[in-house]
Amino acid sequence: MTESAVAEAAPKSTRFLRPERVKEATLLAIIAVSVLVFAFLIEGYLSGRFFNRVTTSVVVVTLLAAAQALVIFSRNIDLSVGSIVGVAAYLTGDFLAATGQGPITAVLVAIVVGAVLGSVNGLLVAYGGVPAIIVTLGTLALFRTLLSIYSEGANVLAGDLPSWVLEFNNVTLFTIAGFQVRLVFLIAVFVVVGLQFALARLRWGRRIYAIGSNPSAAAQAGLPTASLVFWSFVGSGALAGLAGFMFLARAGTISATAGAGLELESVAAAVVGGVSILGGSGTMVGAFLGAVFIDTLKLSLVRVPEVSEFWRDAFLGILILAAVILDTVLRNRFNRRWSAEARKAMESTGPSAVGMARMAGGGGGTADA
Amino acid sequence: MREWAAKHRWESILIVVLAATIVVNVSLSPFYLGFGNFVNLFWLSIEKIIVVIVMTFVIINGEIDLSVASVMGFSAAVMATLYEGGEMAFVLAIVIGIVAGALAGLLQGLVITRFGLPSLVVTLAGLIGFRGAARVLLEDRSVGDFPEWFERIGQQTLFGPFPVALVLFFVGLALAWIILERSAFGRKVYVIGNSADVARFSGIEVDSVKMRLFVASGTVAGLAGVLFAARVGAVQGTLGETYELDIITMVLLGGVSIFGGSGSMLGVVLALFTVLNIRNGLGLANIDGITQTGVIGLLLIGSVLVPNLARRYRLRRPAPEAMAHGPP
Numbered sequence: 001m002t003e004s005a006v007a008e009a010a011p012k013s014t015r016f017l018r019p020e021r022v023k024e025a026t027l028l029a030i031i032a033v034s035v036l037v038f039a040f041l042i043e044g045y046l047s048g049r050f051f052n053r054v055t056t057s058v059v060v061v062t063l064l065a066a067a068q069a070l071v072i073f074s075r076n077i078d079l080s081v082g083s084i085v086g087v088a089a090y091l092t093g094d095f096l097a098a099t100g101q102g103p104i105t106a107v108l109v110a111i112v113v114g115a116v117l118g119s120v121n122g123l124l125v126a127y128g129g130v131p132a133i134i135v136t137l138g139t140l141a142l143f144r145t146l147l148s149i150y151s152e153g154a155n156v157l158a159g160d161l162p163s164w165v166l167e168f169n170n171v172t173l174f175t176i177a178g179f180q181v182r183l184v185f186l187i188a189v190f191v192v193v194g195l196q197f198a199l200a201r202l203r204w205g206r207r208i209y210a211i212g213s214n215p216s217a218a219a220q221a222g223l224p225t226a227s228l229v230f231w232s233f234v235g236s237g238a239l240a241g242l243a244g245f246m247f248l249a250r251a252g253t254i255s256a257t258a259g260a261g262l263e264l265e266s267v268a269a270a271v272v273g274g275v276s277i278l279g280g281s282g283t284m285v286g287a288f289l290g291a292v293f294i295d296t297l298k299l300s301l302v303r304v305p306e307v308s309e310f311w312r313d314a315f316l317g318i319l320i321l322a323a324v325i326l327d328t329v330l331r332n333r334f335n336r337r338w339s340a341e342a343r344k345a346m347e348s349t350g351p352s353a354v355g356m357a358r359m360a361g362g363g364g365g366t367a368d369a
Numbered sequence: 370m371r372e373w374a375a376k377h378r379w380e381s382i383l384i385v386v387l388a389a390t391i392v393v394n395v396s397l398s399p400f401y402l403g404f405g406n407f408v409n410l411f412w413l414s415i416e417k418i419i420v421v422i423v424m425t426f427v428i429i430n431g432e433i434d435l436s437v438a439s440v441m442g443f444s445a446a447v448m449a450t451l452y453e454g455g456e457m458a459f460v461l462a463i464v465i466g467i468v469a470g471a472l473a474g475l476l477q478g479l480v481i482t483r484f485g486l487p488s489l490v491v492t493l494a495g496l497i498g499f500r501g502a503a504r505v506l507l508e509d510r511s512v513g514d515f516p517e518w519f520e521r522i523g524q525q526t527l528f529g530p531f532p533v534a535l536v537l538f539f540v541g542l543a544l545a546w547i548i549l550e551r552s553a554f555g556r557k558v559y560v561i562g563n564s565a566d567v568a569r570f571s572g573i574e575v576d577s578v579k580m581r582l583f584v585a586s587g588t589v590a591g592l593a594g595v596l597f598a599a600r601v602g603a604v605q606g607t608l609g610e611t612y613e614l615d616i617i618t619m620v621l622l623g624g625v626s627i628f629g630g631s632g633s634m635l636g637v638v639l640a641l642f643t644v645l646n647i648r649n650g651l652g653l654a655n656i657d658g659i660t661q662t663g664v665i666g667l668l669l670i671g672s673v674l675v676p677n678l679a680r681r682y683r684l685r686r687p688a689p690e691a692m693a694h695g696p697p
Contacts, residue, residue, distance in 0.1 A: 139666065144662070325480070
């Protein structure tokens with residue numbers, strides 16, 4: 001399953017045409033087309049201001065899509081991310097209001113809070129043998145309850161926070177022709193790229209995909225499945241914690257219900273981004289593009305005068321459906337093509353080449369060949 | 370008795386938990402044992418528990434329907450919009466509202482069976498999409514002023530102290546038990562839940578069974594939405610929001626496996642009683658809704674975790690999983 005084995009086995013052309021590359025390219029094209037359509041519909045749409053707004057607002061969902069993808073890859077799910085965002089944002093805000101610490105400490109606090117909550121999920125799933133959907137459905141409610149008890153109905157107020165918090169969102173690293181590249185966006189992109197690299201190249205990354213492709217086969221092959229799943233939940237929690245910090249920086253005022261409902265948005269972003277809910281397949285970059293697409297659409301639809309703002313969710317539902325149907329159709333095409341290639345290879349060189357061709361196809365993290 | 374308990378371990382645990390809850394509730398509040406409170410107990414969650422019945426089928430079949438709460442809102446919104454137009458007889462508006470729910474289920478069932486997509490994803494899209502559709506119809510208005518007889522259906526009693534919806538629930542429950550555990554269709558639901566492939570190779574029309582379940586799920590959700598409107602007397606785009614979590618929790622707490630193939634109507638009914646009693650008791654003790662939900666969440670995790678741990682530390686006997694749950 002290692003990347004180098006694939007590199008040796010696969011001819012160059014098939015390697016480039018991996019399904020996840022096709023998916024990412026398709027999604028990128030769809031984003032480009034929809035931006036063009038909106039530019040046609042809305043006056044002054046293609047401005048630096050809109051770019052800035054999207055890149056700032058997409059940060060939270062991007063981090064959550066990454067958190068969600070990380071656990072979905074191993075055939076789990078994390079429905080508690082919205083509650084983790086709420087708890088991390090609230091506790092970090094509370095901490096900052098009390099101590100007035102700087103950004104680095106704040107980010108660390110948020111990440112640690114998230115990781116601790118994630119480890120609760122991880123323990124129950126990996127070592128308690130409870131299905132992830134049950135555990136996280138439970139902790140979705142439980143974390144929120146703990147927060148509501150802790151907060152006693154009081155909010156974290158923007159006025160009590162150190163002044164850097166509310167400026168954090170607008171910190172701009174550099175500006176190209178009115179397009180500001182903001183720190184928060186860069187952090188999100190950095191996280192996505194780092195995770196993409198780790199999942200594609202590092203041993204634990206490949207193992208996560210292996211578990212998602214076939215959990216019992218992964219266990220029989222001797223992979224430490226329990227600890228891998230545990231740590232993927234910790235990672236997911238940590239990412240949700242970071243998202244909680246970003247939420248705090250954007251909103252300033254945090255109530256006990258902050259971040260409610262984000263769990264579904266994160267699953268939607270990952271799924272639109274081509275992450276298979278059955279595990280073993282998909283990429284971080286895909287999840288990121290899914291988040292960008294959904295966010296662009298949400299922010300753009302409200303500006304189309306002919307469309308009432310209430311259409312947003314209806315569109316979103318149709319979109320998710322379209323994305324997953326397209327994904328299935330694409331995958332079936334690929335599978336058919338590969339099996340044809342494998343048959344050809346078998347005729348010319350004998351059966352051993354078939355396995356190699358299959359591996360080339362499945363090497364990028366696709367589950368079902 | 371002991372034999373029954375060994376065969377129905379999950380149901381036995383639930384009976385103990387339920388009994389404990391009732392004892393605690395009785396000792397906590399003098400109001401608990403009144404008949405009014407008994408009806409109230411069901412009454413405040415009647416729409417949820419009606420949907421729980423059909424969700425049991427869906428999950429035993431190895432699928433899930435996250436869209437039920439949104440379909441409730443969608444159906445009620447369709448009904449309210451038609452009524453608001455004023456042209457149409459209200460009865461017809463109600464029927465069209467419920468049919469809209471059935472169509473929502475049909476659409477999702479079609480996508481799931483035709484494209485072989487996971488129901489989790491399709492109904493997640495449904496959750497977002499149908500809620501969106503309800504909002505498109507009603508925007509941020511609240512439609513009320515329904516005919517008097519409609520609100521009477523929702524608020525007054527039919528047989529003795531029982532309101533219509535409650536009677537519907539018990540009739541539906543009896544029907545569901547017969548269909549699930551005493552009919553060929555019910556057996557098919559279990560077999561498909563255990564392994565769709567095996568079912569297919571055995572000549573069971575898997576897709577048709579799934580389609581019927583999703584249509585049923587949409588229809589019942591639509592009916593629940595209309596009943597909700599009758600009880601509350603007004604419809605908003607947000608009607609029933611986030612109910613899906615409570616509904617799924619009750620089914621899973623009833624010992625129905627999230628992977629399908631096992632679970633019983635009795636277990637679900639016991640879980641439903643337990644959840645309602647816990648909420649009722651906590652409510653009588655002045656504990657707010659969020660905390661109540663947290664307690665239910667804890668119970669949900671515990672319900673799977675505790676037997677798992679117990680199994681691990683008991684005598685190491687082989688294959689306990691198959692014995693613990695499910696029908697013989």
